[in-house]
Amino acid sequence: MKITLLGTGTSQGIPVPLCSCRVCRSGDRRDRRLRTSAVVETDGLSLLIDTSIDFREQMLRSNVQRIDAVxxxxxxxxxxFGLDDIRAFNQATGKAIDIYTSPQCEPEVLSRFGYAFKEGNLKYGLPELRMNIVKEAFEITSTLTSADGAAEGGMLRGQALQVLPVEVGHGRLNIYGFRIKNFAYLTDCKTISEASYRLLENLEVVVIDCLRYTEHPTHANLAETLAHIDRIKPKRAVLIHLSHEVMHAELEARLKTITSANVEVGYDQMQIITD
Ligand SMILES: [Zn+2]
Ligand SMILES: [Zn+2]
Ligand SMILES: [Zn+2]
Incomplete structure (x- = not known):
């Protein structure tokens, strides 16, 4: 499995317009962060996690060639809010794209992007998406055949990849993280319930929210993130959704002194390979 972090910044992105703090002025390219999103490639499928407001730039910058599902x-x-730009990927295949999300999120998406969920949209140049509300483990089935150029050794028509939603607390909201095999992605995550911890056992890699050092009502700060990692005990953890309080090199050095776990600071276009 290959995970590419398309963006690792908090909602404002880094640098923040008009901000002259040392992180926003940093010359280290790892301190320049688009909004948080990732693409996961496995079993011949290319799965996008979130259509960030920087979607278009992220697709171009990381040369994403296919999106089988969101x-x-x-x-x-x-x-x-980058959702509309997915139409380029619809046009490339002539097919609708499935979106998987929670019952709480679905009406919010439809209230903003309802027009994108109509059959036949493609011929009008609009995005064409299918909404799938999921509450437990679900399967994504490739519609590609080897003749369509499915990745070598990848999944052919009819084979299915299992994805497990993992609910996490994001302030007053409960939102989804996702587990795929031994990888989990937990963005915008302040709290994790006992039930969700149980879904996160035996992970090789967790990609997890770590907004900043100081406390925040809806995101984990460094201490809270490290406590989650201590419970989950993955082989490797990568921190995302970072604010301009966090200078990459400084946090990297600090982690070496405060934790014995294998914790890395995420950066845009970082690639993570798992077995
Ligand atoms: Zn966010
Ligand atoms: Zn700043
Ligand atoms: Zn959020």
Whole structure:
């Protein structure tokens, strides 16, 4: 499995317009962060997690060639508002794209992008999406055949990949993280219930929210993130959704002194490979 972090910044992105703080002025490219999103490639499928407001730039910058399905964590603008630009991917295949999300998120998406969920949209140049409300583990089935150019050794028509939604607390909202095999993606996550911890056992990699050092009502700060990692005990953890309080090199150095776990600071276009 290959995970590419398309963006690792908090909702404002880094640098923040008009801000002259040292992180926003940093010359380290790892301190330049588009909004948080990722693409997961496995079994011949290419799954996008969130259509960030920087979607278009992220697709171009990371040269994403295909989107077989979208896993949507929640409806906040930074994770959703690039949705319309997905039509380029509809046009490339002539097919609708499935979106998977929670019952709470679905009406929020439809209230903003309802027009994109109509059959036959493609011929009008609009995005054409299918909404799937999921509450437990679900399967994504490839519609590609080897003749369509499915990745070598990848999944052919009829084979299915299992995806598990994992509910996490994001302030007053409960939103979705997703587990795919031994990888989990937990953005915008302040709290994790005992039931959700149980869904996160035996992970090789967790990608997890770590907004900043100081406390925040809806995101985990560094201490809270490390406590989650301590409970989950993945082989490797990667921090995302970082604000301009966090300078990459500084947090990297600090992690070495405060935790013995294998925790890395995420950065845009970072690639993570798992077995
Ligand atoms: Zn966010
Ligand atoms: Zn700043
Ligand atoms: Zn959010």
């Amino acid at each position: 896993l949507l964590t929640h409806h906040h603008f930074d994770h959703l």
